[in-house]
Amino acid sequence: MCSMIKEAADALVRTGIKFSENELMSGHTSFKIGGAADVFVCPENVMQITRAVEIAKKYELPFTVIGNGSNVLVSDLGIEGMVICLERMNGFETDGCSVIAESGALLSKVAMLCARNSLTGMEFAAGIPGSVGGAVYMNAGAYGGEMKNIVKSITALHNDKIEVFLTEKCDFKYRHSIFSDGGYIILSVEFELKNGNENEIRAQMKELAMRRREKQPLEYPSAGSTFKRPEGNFAGTLIQQAGLKGYSVGGAQVSEKHAGFVINKGGATCADVLSLIEHIKAEVFRISGVALEEEVRVVGKKA
Numbered sequence: 001m002c003s004m005i006k007e008a009a010d011a012l013v014r015t016g017i018k019f020s021e022n023e024l025m026s027g028h029t030s031f032k033i034g035g036a037a038d039v040f041v042c043p044e045n046v047m048q049i050t051r052a053v054e055i056a057k058k059y060e061l062p063f064t065v066i067g068n069g070s071n072v073l074v075s076d077l078g079i080e081g082m083v084i085c086l087e088r089m090n091g092f093e094t095d096g097c098s099v100i101a102e103s104g105a106l107l108s109k110v111a112m113l114c115a116r117n118s119l120t121g122m123e124f125a126a127g128i129p130g131s132v133g134g135a136v137y138m139n140a141g142a143y144g145g146e147m148k149n150i151v152k153s154i155t156a157l158h159n160d161k162i163e164v165f166l167t168e169k170c171d172f173k174y175r176h177s178i179f180s181d182g183g184y185i186i187l188s189v190e191f192e193l194k195n196g197n198e199n200e201i202r203a204q205m206k207e208l209a210m211r212r213r214e215k216q217p218l219e220y221p222s223a224g225s226t227f228k229r230p231e232g233n234f235a236g237t238l239i240q241q242a243g244l245k246g247y248s249v250g251g252a253q254v255s256e257k258h259a260g261f262v263i264n265k266g267g268a269t270c271a272d273v274l275s276l277i278e279h280i281k282a283e284v285f286r287i288s289g290v291a292l293e294e295e296v297r298v299v300g301k302k303a
């Protein structure tokens, strides 16, 4: 593996793609957790993404895509092979009621562009700290809105080909899309919005941001809701009913403010978070019979 990494790094140098070796993932995740990625690549355009993928395949390195790292829990042992981080693929523009955004663009910035152009529909997403690609992958949603309601088409790299997927072909469900089944790199997304009133759009965003600040432990690193919402219930309520508010393992804690969030209280490791998650699942199941399922994506080397 070591010699393959060295050869892949040499090949990347020749392409001019920005990359680093042994990059700590704790610096690229909202949880502030994660060991080193062997090779951490930051392509700036589609050509650089396809080159990076070619190099990964040629030197037999597994590759992992990340956007803004706000829904991932990375192993303390790091990530084997190549991490393709799309934060530098972050352009976006409007065309009438359409917005076209590269996958690494932050939802918050795209939502502000919509507000400036009096386009309504993206208010719900303004406070979700993810990238456009990560949000489509997860079918992110909040306050009654979901990505699937505003996405018109997605351009993705799939089986070495660039393909366009219309929304109806994406199997969007609660926190799921065909992209979350693996094998795709989302390159850009076209959103379809509606004409609205700028002041009303901004007021709605402000109101939702206030609700987030009141309810969520935004002062601590986390990956947002740790678990998916079980049908007819709320993960936070079930965790609270199991008496686990404030329960901790090492530096990982069930937030006192919102039991649906596992937070990094300071120095938490991936192992701490995973063992807390297992404890929560077991206790909630024992008390309520509900099997919680993780929303956060666990990536990297297995211990």
Ligand SMILES: Cc1cc2nc3c(=O)[nH]c(=O)nc-3n(C[C@H](O)[C@H](O)[C@H](O)COP(=O)(O)OP(=O)(O)OC[C@H]3O[C@@H](n4cnc5c(N)ncnc54)[C@H](O)[C@@H]3O)c2cc1C
Residues within 6 Å of the ligand: 030, 064, 065, 066, 067, 068, 069, 070, 071, 072, 086, 103, 104, 127, 128, 129, 130, 131, 132, 133, 134, 135, 136, 137, 138, 139, 140, 141, 142, 179, 184, 185, 186, 187, 216, 218, 222, 223, 224, 225, 297
């Ligand atoms: C404080 C806080 C609040 C949050 N609130 C919400 C909320 O209200 N609603 C909600 O739905 N989520 C919420 N989240 C979770 C998270 O922000 C969303 O899931 C977001 O959409 C993830 O985007 P990302 O770019 O950070 O993805 P990442 O965390 O980087 O990646 C998530 C998954 O998507 C894959 N991925 C990312 N980009 C691509 C791409 N371009 N192509 C292919 N695969 C890709 C990754 O491989 C990974 O499996 C919250 C998180 C935090 C920390």
